[in-house]
Amino acid sequence: MHSSPSLKSDNLRERLVVRRLTMAHPGDLSALAALLDAGEMAANDIVAVIGKTEGNGGVNDFTRGYFTQSLMALLARHTGKPAEALLRQVPCVLSGGTEGVLSPHYVVFARTSEPASGSGGALAIGTAISAPLPAHDIGRWAHVRSAAAAVRAAMDQAGIERPEDVRFVQLKCPCVTSARAQQAAAIGQTVRTADPGRSMAYARAAGAFGTAVALGEMPDDPRLEGAMLEDFSLGSFRASISSGVEVDAIEAIVLGHSERWQGPLRMGCAPMQDALDIAGVTEAVREIGLLASPQLAPPDAARVAAVFVKCEPDRRGLVRGMRHTMLDDTDINAQRHIRGAVGGLVAGVLGETQIFVSGGAEHQGPDGGGLVAVIAHVVD
Incomplete structure (x- = not known):
């Protein structure tokens, strides 16, 4: 298990810096390169990246690997570390699919x-990367336990002592390919x-179960393995799990609040009951002192540093009692439908298109819904 360096002495506090950057294509790191060249950010300080590429979000979405390769090459040039080593040190969690108004970033x-x-008291981050996960463990209880261990390691590394102080857990898990x-x-x-x-669905489910185990939301009980993709009352309302062919280990990013950190950043997270749940979005921003009525005013919108959303087409085929056709469309994948729909709803509330919206929300928030998490600068 690899995690970032631990917290420093009592005379120092950690401070989180969050920069949301645009990209012209999946391999475009020019915005970050400009910050590094100008000395506005140090490559050795970068501990994680979460991004949204314009791929299809499926098994064959190679935009994610293209971005990761480009990122590691850039960081290698600035740190002097081999790109292969950085892959095991810096989680890079990517979701493909920028349908509708969503913008790659x-x-x-x-x-x-x-x-x-x-x-003291501010938003903290911790990261961890597990050992490579064998294909025969993916989607099984060994996967759950590996994910739980990664989440706990990231919490410890961040100095987040209480599970209730965790606001958001982002995991990237490997999946089983034919090879x-x-x-x-x-x-x-x-x-x-x-x-x-x-x-990929089982991998997301196992990641969600692992997060729930780490946060004390469900027991470490191998008998629950059969509940994956079956009992959607189980899981975590603070988990966002992605899966892809570009990773062979579990990458964990944990965000929460800690008295051992300082700075202006805070994070709110709330469940979305369904694809139309604007109240879930407004609750997430309300937690950090922002008011959407019905949309964030420009000064409040300018305080938003990052937005992360998980969503899922309701598998019962209904949205508030009305039939939807997302699951039956053979032309457009259901995950692309839901990303476009929920992305538009959240963008409308926040007045912002650089939003990480990821489908595949199995056991991540309410069944047929999902969750929304927002990082923002607080006002003194």
């Missing part, structure tokens, strides 16, 4: 330290499913 998280002032299934069979192992799309 990426959020860079950096942690710095400064002399302690005041009483990985064949490799497992060659060593006498079986995978939970050899269907890559179904494997």
Whole structure:
């Protein structure tokens, strides 16, 4: 398990810096390169990146790997570390699909330290990357336990002592491809499913269960393995789980509040009951002192540093009693439908299009809904 350096002495406090940057294409890191060249951000301070690329979000979405490769090459030039080593040190969680009004972008998280002032208390970040996860463990209880361990390691590294102080957990989990299934069979192992799309769903479910175990929301009970993708009352309302072919380990990013950090950033997180739940969006921003009535006023919108959303087409085929056709459309994948729909709703409330909206919300928020999390600068 790899995690970032631990907190420093009592005379110093950690400070989180969040920069949301635009991209012209999935390999475009020019905005970050400009910050590094100007000395406005140090490459060695960067601890995580979460981004939204214009791919399809499916198994064959190679925009995610393209961005990751470009990022690691850039950081390698500025740090002198090999790109291969940085892959095991800096989580880079990407979601493909910028349907509708969503804009491709990426959020860079950096942690710095400064002399302690005041009483402290601010948004903190911790990261961890597990050992590579064998294909035969993906979607099984070993996956759950590995995810839970990664979340706990990230919490510890951030100095977040209480599970209730965690606001948002972002994981990226590997999935089973046809090649990985064949490799497992060659060593006498079986995978939970050899269907890559179904494997991504199981991987997200296991990540959500692992987050719930780490946060004390459900027990570490292997008998619950059969509840994945079956009992949607289980899971975590603070988990956002992605899965892809570009990773072979679990990458964890934990955000929460800690007295050992200082700075102006805070985070609100709230469940969305369904795809039309504007109240969930307004509650998330209300937690950090912002009022959407019905849309954030420009001064408040300018305080927003990053937005993360998980959503899911209601598997019962209904939205507030009315039939939807997202699950039956053979031309457009259901996840693309829901990202476009929910992305438009959240963008309308926030007056902002650089929003991370990820489909596949199995066990992440209410069934047929999801969650919304917002980072913003507080007003003194």
